[in-house]
Amino acid sequence: MTEAAGGALEEIIAGLARSEGFDTVGIARSDAIPEARARLKEWVAGGAHGDMGWMAETLERRADPAVLWPAMRSVIMLGLNYGPADDPRAVLAQRSAGAISVYARAEDYHDIIKPKLKRVARALLVETQRRGLEGDVKVFVDTAPLMEKPLAAAAGLGWQGRHTNLVSRDFGSWLFLGAIATTLELKPSVPEKDHCGSCSACLDACPTAAFPAPYVIDARRCISYLTIEHKGPIPRDLRPLMGNRIYGCDDCLAACPWNKFAELGREMKLAARAENDAPPLAELVALDDAAFRARFPKSPIKRVGRDRFVRNVLVAIGNSADPSLLPQVEARLGDASSLVRGAAVWALGRLADPDTVIAHARKVLPREVDAAVLAEWDAASAQPL
C-alpha cells in the first residue's frame, strides 16, 4: 500500500472518485490482462470488428497497455451507473416510434465522464506531489486504445459477462467505464469472479444472433455497430431483425438478471430526455442536417450524422408495417444522400404494393446513377428493372 500521512493513496483515490460521483472504482496493474492480447488479435483477424478500421490500426497499443504508454504501471478503473428508470425494451412494441438505446437518450457520457476523470487525476497528482512521490497520469474514456472491460474486471469492478460487457453485482450491466492510467505503483484490487453461472439470457435475447460463442461478439451482426459504426448500407438480411432500433441496442444488457440489484443512475445529466423515449419515426425521417443537429443537442447521436441516422430510421419504418408512413418514405426517394435513397427504396418495398413500387421506379430510375441504390430498386421490385 502506498502509505503516507493522510492515509493510503488507494483510499484517497477511492474517496476522490466517489466525491466526483463515480459509483465504483478499483485498481489493476497495467500488465493484469495478458490473455486479452491473443483474444483481441484473434477477434480482429476473424474480421469481427467489421469496418471499425481503427480497431485493427490500434491493435498493438490496445492489446498491451505497455505499448500504449510504456511508463504506465497501474490503471484506475472507474464506473458510472446509468441504470434506467424503466425497462428500456418497452418501446420495442411501439413500431411507429424509434427505440434509442439507454445511453443515447441522455447527454453524451464522454462529455460527462471526461471532466470528472480529469478532476480526479489532477487531485491525485497534487496528492502525490504533496507526498514527494514521482508520478504522471493520463485519462481515458472509450476513445483511447485501452481494453476497458478486461481491465475493469481485473480492477474488481465486475466480470465480463457472456454478452462481453462488464457486469457488476451492484449495478448489473449498466455501467459506463473510464480509466486513469498512471506511472504510480498502486496496490491492485481483488479481481471479481465470473458470476454468470449457467445463465445464457443475454445470448438468447440477441435479435441478430451476434454472439458466435459465449463471451465473443461479432460486431458485424450487432445492431449497435450497424446503427452507429457502420457507414454503408445495412446488410439486407439483417434489416428485418432490427425492428425499430434506430440507435444502439440494449437487449443483451437488459436481459441480464444481475440488473435486479441495480439502482437508478444518480447522475442527473445521464437521465433520459423524455423526447428520446419513443420519438415518432414520422418526425425523425423528415430531419434535414440543421434540424438533425438541433433535435439532438449534446447527444451522442449527433456523431453519426444525419444521413446515417435517417438510414436507420428508414429501416425501422420498413419494419413498422405502418402504411401511414409511406408518404414520408416517398419523400426520401429523391434524397441527396445515396445512403438515404437506398434505405428509402427498401422501406418502400416493405410497405407499398408492387404496383406502387414499379410506378415510383419508373419516375426515379432515369436519374439514378448510384449502383447500390439501383441494386435496392432491383431487390424492391423483385426483378431487374
Ligand code: B12
Ligand atoms: C468497439 C466497441 C464496441 C463495438 C464492439 C463491442 C464489443 N463487445 O467489443 C460495438 C460497436 C458493437 C459496441 C457496442 C456496444 N458498446 Co461498446 N465499446 C467498444 C470499445 C470502444 C472497445 C471494445 C473492445 O475492445 N472490443 C474488442 C473485443 C475483442 O474486446 P472484448 O469484448 O473485451 O473481447 C474479449 C472477449 O472476446 C474475450 N473473450 C474471449 N473468450 C473469452 C472467455 C472469457 C471467459 C472471457 C471473460 C472473455 C473472453 O476476449 C476479449 C478480450 O478480453 C469499448 C471502449 C474501450 N476502449 O474498451 C466500448 C464499450 C465496451 N462499449 C460500451 C457500451 C455501453 C456498448 C453498448 C451497450 C452500447 C449500446 N447500448 O448500443 C453496446 C453493447 C454491445 C455488446 N454486447 O458488446 C461500454 C461497455 C461498458 C460495460 N459495462 O462493459 C464500453 C466499455 C464503453 C465505455 N467506456 O463505457 N461497442
Ligand code: SF4
Ligand atoms: S447490443 Fe443488441 S444486437 Fe448487439 S449483441 Fe447485444 S442484443 Fe445483440
Ligand code: SF4
Ligand atoms: S445475462 Fe446471464 S450470461 Fe449474460 S451477462 Fe448476465 S448473468 Fe451473464
